Amino acid sequence: MRIRAQMAMVMNLDKCIGCHTCSVTCKQTWTNREGTEYVWFNNVETKPGIGYPKHYEDQERWKGGWKLDARGRLTLRSGGRGKRLSRLFANPDLPSIDDYYEPATFDKDILVNAPGGLTDTPVKQPYSTLTGKPMAITWGANWEDSLGGSSGQDDPNLARMTAKVKFEFEKTFMFHLPRICEHCLNPACVSACLSGAMYKREEDGIVLVDQDRCRGWRMCVSACPYKKVYVNHATGKAEKCTFCFPRLEAGLPTICSETCVGRLRYLGLLWYDEDAVLAAASVEDDADLLDAQRSVFLDPNDPAVRQAARDAGMPEDWIEAAAASPVWKLIAEYKIALPLHPEYRTLPMVWYVPPLSPVLDAAGAAGRDDSDADDIFHTIRDLRIPVEYLAELFTAGDTSAVAGVLMKLAAMRSYMRARTLDGTVAQELLDGVGMSAGQVEAMYRLLAVAKYADRYVIPAAHKRQAAELEALGAEHDTCPVSDGPHALEITPLPGRS
Ligand code: SF4
Numbered sequence: 068m069r070i071r072a073q074m075a076m077v078m079n080l081d082k083c084i085g086c087h088t089c090s091v092t093c094k095q096t097w098t099n100r101e102g103t104e105y106v107w108f109n110n111v112e113t114k115p116g117i118g119y120p121k122h123y124e125d126q127e128r129w130k131g132g133w134k135l136d137a138r139g140r141l142t143l144r145s146g147g148r149g150k151r152l153s154r155l156f157a158n159p160d161l162p163s164i165d166d167y168y169e170p171a172t173f174d175k176d177i178l179v180n181a182p183g184g185l186t187d188t189p190v191k192q193p194y195s196t197l198t199g200k201p202m203a204i205t206w207g208a209n210w211e212d213s214l215g216g217s218s219g220q221d222d223p224n225l226a227r228m229t230a231k232v233k234f235e236f237e238k239t240f241m242f243h244l245p246r247i248c249e250h251c252l253n254p255a256c257v258s259a260c261l262s263g264a265m266y267k268r269e270e271d272g273i274v275l276v277d278q279d280r281c282r283g284w285r286m287c288v289s290a291c292p293y294k295k296v297y298v299n300h301a302t303g304k305a306e307k308c309t310f311c312f313p314r315l316e317a318g319l320p321t322i323c324s325e326t327c328v329g330r331l332r333y334l335g336l337l338w339y340d341e342d343a344v345l346a347a348a349s350v351e352d353d354a355d356l357l358d359a360q361r362s363v364f365l366d367p368n369d370p371a372v373r374q375a376a377r378d379a380g381m382p383e384d385w386i387e388a389a390a391a392s393p394v395w396k397l398i399a400e401y402k403i404a405l406p407l408h409p410e411y412r413t414l415p416m417v418w419y420v421p422p423l424s425p426v427l428d429a430a431g432a433a434g435r436d437d438s439d440a441d442d443i444f445h446t447i448r449d450l451r452i453p454v455e456y457l458a459e460l461f462t463a464g465d466t467s468a469v470a471g472v473l474m475k476l477a478a479m480r481s482y483m484r485a486r487t488l489d490g491t492v493a494q495e496l497l498d499g500v501g502m503s504a505g506q507v508e509a510m511y512r513l514l515a516v517a518k519y520a521d522r523y524v525i526p527a528a529h530k531r532q533a534a535e536l537e538a539l540g541a542e543h544d545t546c547p548v549s550d551g552p553h554a555l556e557i558t559p560l561p562g563r564s
């Protein structure tokens with residue numbers, strides 16, 4: 068067993084109001100400069116919808132992530148090293164600017180300085196920030212939000228669903244899906260990089276791009292199934308979400324978390340066994356990937372695991388932070404957070420509590436009482452919308468896994484309602500989901516009323532480590548040209564195995 072620490076995030080989708088504050092503050096912090104006008108390290112999509120860039124979830128089209136070859140071995144969808152080398156100068160699997168959107172701006176002076184007394188509102192034609200020419204705005208990073216999800220019928224997640232479900236879905240539900248880089252345990256971007264520029268930080272698992280090493284070959288863009296690596300068109304180099312590592316090293320949450328209006332983001336450490344990653348990513352059946360990924364995580368309250376962490380040189384405050392991690396609780400203790408598209412086999416580390424609100428909407432649309440636990444349970448069991456859709460997003464199509472999580476959330480809602488309004492303990496609800504009253508109440512506190520310090524449990528980097536982390540990118544000298552996970556060997560920090 069090789070114990071590793073991973074900084075990870077969970078988002079509770081029921082609380083996202085789609086305000087895009089996270090996207091704006093991220094952009095102001097990281098991509099508010101020439102070359103990154105079209106880049107959103109954090110974006111918020113309307114689901115169902117085709118997302119940003121368009122249809123990024125269609126891996127038949129973009130060849131992102133991993134698949135099993137005929138002999139059951141994990142292999143990049145974008146091809147082996149030879150294929151990638153042959154495509155250095157003509158890569159057909161790259162999104163174009165039209166797949167993202169052409170960024171535009173306005174000459175705001177004409178609006179700000181318009182004389183008073185005009186009978187018509189002054190207007191000005193937008194112009195492209197890429198070409199400087201006038202343009203018509205026909206798409207944007209959150210276009211579907213403006214359209215209320217009306218391009219959702221082209222959503223790749225609907226491809227495997229029945230005609231009835233597809234026909235009905237638009238009338239039934241929508242929700243928001245905020246996305247950042249997943250800082251995967253088995254990152255396809257790192258393995259696809261031919262120059263050794265992309266690497267997974269040994270200290271906390273954050274995936275970064277060494278700007279000095281990047282040659283602009285863009286294999287990472289094709290290989291990332293979440294399309295969360297971008298090319299800066301001014302420098303020609305790859306850039307991506309940094310998980311705000313300078314803030315994390317100071318013990319502060321990422322800027323998207325800090326400013327999230329819905330307070331739906333949770334940050335914390337997870338421990339995992341690096342030796343178990345390859346086997347977990349290689350299980351045969353897509354539907355087994357959720358349990359396989361959960362199985363690589365190590366219990367931070369287990370004395371043997373804590374001792375292993377100490378033996379590996381983990382500082383004491385990191386050991387305590389792992390034990391208090393809200394991410395560990397939501398993913399492994401309560402088992403209500405799920406990974407986005409586990410079938411891409413990158414073992415993503417930004418997980419989601421799926422939204423119950425589409426189920427409540429569906430219950431209402433079916434004439435059921437959305438405050439009655441039985442009615443909600445029946446809706447989850449009977450109505451294929453939206454459970455099938457959520458299963459396409461979070462459990463590789465396994466509806467029973469996503470229904471199990473929704474049942475827990477519905478039970479918590481009804482249990483707390485009865486307890487608060489009537490002062491009764493609905494034991495049958497607890498029995499139905501196999502949780503104790505203490506667990507449900509702790510889960511409620513974490514999801515509904517958790518304070519800042521409970522949502523973000525972030526140990527600061529130690530001074531010595533911070534300096535070493537900075538030097539880490541310069542230290543690694545192994546080119547990750549093989550296709551296997553963790554092809555890039557990063558020099559361990561002193562005192563680490
Ligand atoms: S989502 Fe995963 S594969 Fe994509 S850039 Fe992030 S770490 Fe790499």
Ligand code: SF4
Nearest residue numbers: 083086087089327329
């Ligand atoms: S700031 Fe929070 S609530 Fe607003 S869109 Fe982003 S994730 Fe959703």
